[in-house]
Amino acid sequence: MSAHHVPDYQSALHISGVRTRFVKVPMRFPLGTSAAAMTSAPLLLVDMETKEGVVGRAYLFCYRESGAKAISEVLHEAADLISGMPASPAKISALLARRYALLGVSGIVRMALAAIDIALWDASAIAANMPLAEYLGGSLEPIPAYNSDGLGLMPADKAAEEAVQLLQPGFHAVKLRLGHPDRETDLQVATAVRAAIGKGVELMVDYNQALTVPDAIRRGLDLKDLNIYWLEEQIRHNDLQGYAAIASELATPIQIGENFDGPEAVYDAMAVKAADYFMLDIARIGGITGWQRGAAMAAARGIPISSHLFPEISVHLLAATPTAHWLEYVSWADTILKEPLQISNGNIAPPNRPGLGLEWSEEGVQRYSAD
């Protein structure tokens, strides 16, 4: 026994079980993109239990109901595999990646394993009595956020109206979905939104993979006088050569990354200069362990990193990301959380509570239960 014994909180926690609950929460602004239309968000709530009594939490946005069921199935099996082990996120992440290598760590499996990773980091930070942002070496300073709650595919007049509504909570930036069947509608909608929000507000545009390379270049040039902050995911998400071609033709920065499958994808995208900005999705990049690895690679080339969905979790990660850029804000989880994120003058700070600071509102969970 060392004379200077430092308590090791992670090895003090041992995984004892997992609880998942499926809720379908209403969306304040129904969201139609070029890929799908949604009026409620299917969320899977995860509680990782430890023998020591600390509970680590995470939630996943599952896109579809079948996604929530499949992810839950994998998650319970994976939790059985690690039952009794020390709650050490990086080690558990490596172990589970091996166990699921032959099935394939991607899609639903990737998301299930990410939820375990997130919950284990949460438990570790709770045991250390620190907000996760600080546990990861960051601070609780506010992060600039844009409102992504609505502005799906809609006619110009409706989009202009909704854009103004989205600024109400104090935001100075909003994201608009485009990718209408014809170019002219895209230009009309974007022009109407820019006129409605004025010059001082940042406007991001997301095509949700709707276009071809030549069309993406044409539509990007169409918007060149509207001061668009970034153009996001115009084409199939993993056509990195296609993105490099688009980026070389357009002056407006290109944003990709919400579909990066593991941190290695950051390296691949940088290698071909596919885009100016990357946005990481905590579930697809491999949880908190995967995010840190991806963000470290991006930092080596000074690439700005934004987040995709999960603002309550991502805000802690951006706080510890060297090239942190924008937090994507959606209010979807508000109804099932005791203390939703607070927006202050367009910024959001990690909450000063242990871990992620996620506490379920049992009333909300019961009301929207879809188990």
Ligand SMILES: [Mg+2]
């Ligand atoms: Mg997107």
